[in-house]
Amino acid sequence: MTTHDLVIAHGTVVNSFGRQAAHVVVDGGRVTELVDATEPVPAAARTIDASGQLVIPGGVDGHCHVAQVTGRFRTSDDYRTTSTAALWGGTTTIIDFGIPRDAQESPLDAVLNKKRLAEESRCDVALHGSVVSWDETVPWQLEQLAAEGVRSVKMYTTNRGSTMADGDTILKVMREMVRLDGLTYIHAEHDPIIADCTEQHAADGRIGIEHLHSTRPELAEEISVKETLAMAEYTGAPVYFVHQSTPGAVDLVTEARVRGQEAYSETCPHYLTLDDTVYGSTFPEWYACCPPMRSPETVAALKERLAAGAIHTVSSDHSCYDLSQKRERTDDIRFMPHGLPGVETRMPVTFTAMAAGSTVEDFVEVFSAGPARINAVPGKGTIAPGFDADLVVFDPDEKREVDGGALHMGTDFSPFEGKTLSGWPAVVVSGGRVVIDDGGFHDPGPVGRFVPRNGFIAHRDALSSVQDGVSAISL
Known part of the structure; x- marks a missing residue:
């Protein structure tokens, strides 16, 4: 009789495209079989009883910033810390950014540096590149990144003087990403509007953290999305918008998709659950991020877009500053670090936000399957034979x-301090290893793999028949 490495027995397996009662069989770090739950449990070295619980694919967080240096600030984490927190939160793959820290660091060097740092990761890691300014070496650097399996490049339409890319750079990089079968990532906020609005607030003495939300208006986000979509349409580039915070921005992407563009909307847990009243709270510095939190009406409308399927992924935008950093310059938002810790809470915050009006299948789509598919991460986002054994077991009714x-x-x-949430993981399996169970965290050591990504179009085409049960071993 064959003895398997691991079996998750008697659970309800939920993929983005359906569910079934099944025993999940794991060997060699991959799912090898789904056995109908009415059949006997296969023999295994370890069996976990998931009766009455859901089993979903491990999370793929497509937007994390690990050990990020921006100006004089560096986030307070490293790959060991962030990957451990990711696993505690049911995320088994993170995608970080190689963003040049200054003009002396090239896009290629920034990615290779992050790849070296990621050797300490406890979970699997993929990477995005980033381009700030164009020169004649950029096409070659992007070719090298593609050869490394880094098939997306992020650019900022704001943050002049640091990470901002001008329109010429964005358009040229889009052309290169089409050539290399890649994906263009965009932080979309209209810099002239934001700069002017911030200057006006500073002149009026309204530049402290309590005014953050009024210095970065919704219009600035939406006009930047509109301009970027025009460049993507002109070049034929697939484009992915990070941390969209307004229904208007999402609607622009939806309209582009109706026209036939490959365009995608991401939002973050904080935009679904927090509103701009937090800037009048006792600790407004807990909520310093860009874009800022929006009005309660905007938050409600954004959740409606998520329930309707117009938002394709929910990512954490994890940026792990601590309160000492946040509180250095709460008097002037121009000099304080922006970004929130969230890789560990992405699962329960998103699940709770989607509890009304969405199915668990919808949650799996934005938490795992969508990020894996859109980012062309092979072997992730689905529980099926041939896929990596990245699994989360949880009781949807348990609250913490x-x-x-x-x-x-x-x-x-945490910006979610004191909130009661559902959807916390009880068991987490990463690459076939049980890393979270009722005994706590079992540190696997620096076993996380760097995952080279496929070409955007090539991966989409290869996955077209996965829902029919085709194995992904060859992907």
């Missing part, structure tokens, strides 16, 4: 209260 001090992200706060 967020205690920022008890989380594992390397910082001393």
